[in-house]
Amino acid sequence: MTQSEPIFRMEGVTHRYGDLTALDDIDFVAEDNSYIALLGPSGSGKTCLLRVIAGFEKPDKGRIWFQGRDITELPAHERGIGFVFQNFALFPHLTIFENVAFGLRNGAVKVSETDIADRVTDAIDMVGLTGLEDRSPDQISGGQKQRVALARSLVLQPKLVLLDEPLGALDANLRERMQIELRAIRERLDVTFLHVTGSETEALAMGDKVAVLDQGQIVQYGTPDAIYDSPAISDVALFLNRFNLFNGELQGDTFVGPFGTVPVTAAQPNKSDVYAIRYDRTRIFSADAVDLPGPALPVRYLASEYLGSSIVFLFETKDRKTVEVDHHLSLGEPRDLTVGENYTLSWDPAQAIVFGKETAR
Numbered sequence: 001m002t003q004s005e006p007i008f009r010m011e012g013v014t015h016r017y018g019d020l021t022a023l024d025d026i027d028f029v030a031e032d033n034s035y036i037a038l039l040g041p042s043g044s045g046k047t048c049l050l051r052v053i054a055g056f057e058k059p060d061k062g063r064i065w066f067q068g069r070d071i072t073e074l075p076a077h078e079r080g081i082g083f084v085f086q087n088f089a090l091f092p093h094l095t096i097f098e099n100v101a102f103g104l105r106n107g108a109v110k111v112s113e114t115d116i117a118d119r120v121t122d123a124i125d126m127v128g129l130t131g132l133e134d135r136s137p138d139q140i141s142g143g144q145k146q147r148v149a150l151a152r153s154l155v156l157q158p159k160l161v162l163l164d165e166p167l168g169a170l171d172a173n174l175r176e177r178m179q180i181e182l183r184a185i186r187e188r189l190d191v192t193f194l195h196v197t198g199s200e201t202e203a204l205a206m207g208d209k210v211a212v213l214d215q216g217q218i219v220q221y222g223t224p225d226a227i228y229d230s231p232a233i234s235d236v237a238l239f240l241n242r243f244n245l246f247n248g249e250l251q252g253d254t255f256v257g258p259f260g261t262v263p264v265t266a267a268q269p270n271k272s273d274v275y276a277i278r279y280d281r282t283r284i285f286s287a288d289a290v291d292l293p294g295p296a297l298p299v300r301y302l303a304s305e306y307l308g309s310s311i312v313f314l315f316e317t318k319d320r321k322t323v324e325v326d327h328h329l330s331l332g333e334p335r336d337l338t339v340g341e342n343y344t345l346s347w348d349p350a351q352a353i354v355f356g357k358e359t360a361r
């Protein structure tokens with residue numbers, strides 16, 4: 001992948017629905033030829049952001065540039081930005097071939113029948129559907145419909161394609177396969193994909209970069225590694241679903257939490273005081289262990305779940321908060337635990353991330 005000039009840029013974009021600010025002063029840049037995942041919880045403004053970029057909604061404030069041109073006032077059909085909807089939105093009365101050809105036949109620029117045939121054939125080949133051209137949408141599977149929707153967009157040779165939860169309607173197996181295919185298809189074309197998802201696993205697996213949206217603001221934008229290793233605020237750590245988060249109080253260079261008072265060397269600015277430690281960095285000790293690597297959190301063991309390459313252990317603190325430990329099986333067999341028994345959880349304090357209303361002194 002090459003990272004070059006941004007193909008797309010928005011500055012200060014705000015969009016309101018009545019009193020509700022769905023997009024709040026968003027600055028966002030998308031590089032040419034890259035896969036960007038847009039992650040956020042339900043209602044954070046993901047769809048609204050895509051609709052504003054596509055031109056289906058006009059922002060109340062701010063400007064949008066695409067391929068060096070200000071497109072803020074340009075209607076959707078003149079933007080040259082592709083859009084793949086979650087529900088595929090195929091025309092049921094048209095064949096697969098005609099569904100893919102639709103944009104070429106109905107676009108502003110007249111395209112010859114020979115060119116239509118060539119481009120549609122190429123696009124259908126690109127998404128691996130050669131041979132199914134004459135079927136109708138009700139004669140193909142969900143995954144194949146998704147590919148037709150993608151081919152219909154790619155045939156117009158856009159430089160930016162917006163995908164709104166493109167894998168949301170597929171079952172888990174197919175979703176994983178399509179994740180790999182979507183990345184492979186994009187890599188073969190000189191195109192940027194902006195892929196909206198509510199799934200942190202999907203965002204981290206697919207994006208060259210991930211933008212995290214929260215309450216209409218992009219709160220973090222970086223590589224999956226950077227987001228995973230250093231979430232900017234505690235809400236990002238929460239969406240990632242890989243951190244135990246403890247509320248408490250940051251007092252100068254100590255944090256007072258359910259594990260007692262522990263020293264803190266640095267804290268990230270946040271709306272509240274939160275201590276975060278990753279599931280896979282939390283370790284299990286017996287209740288009376290003394291030789292701990294760091295803080296001591298007393299817990300009761302609840303249950304475990306086998307996930308193939310790791311085992312997830314669930315515990316409960318005294319104030320009934322669930323705490324998770326991920327034990328990767330490459331580290332060897334985990335210890336035997338008894339449901340209902342007390343244990344101590346601990347971790348290397350250097351691996352914790354502390355968020356605070358005031359930064360640590």
Ligand SMILES: Nc1ncnc2c1ncn2[C@@H]1O[C@H](COP(=O)(O)OP(=O)(O)OP(=O)(O)O)[C@@H](O)[C@H]1O
Binds near residue numbers: 020022040043045198
């Ligand atoms: N047409 C509309 N009129 C009024 N409010 C709207 C409209 N569309 C969206 N909203 C509101 O704007 C906010 C952002 O909505 P949006 O659909 O962009 O969220 P989302 O992140 O895509 O959520 P989801 O993952 O559930 O689809 C929400 O609070 C939503 O209720």
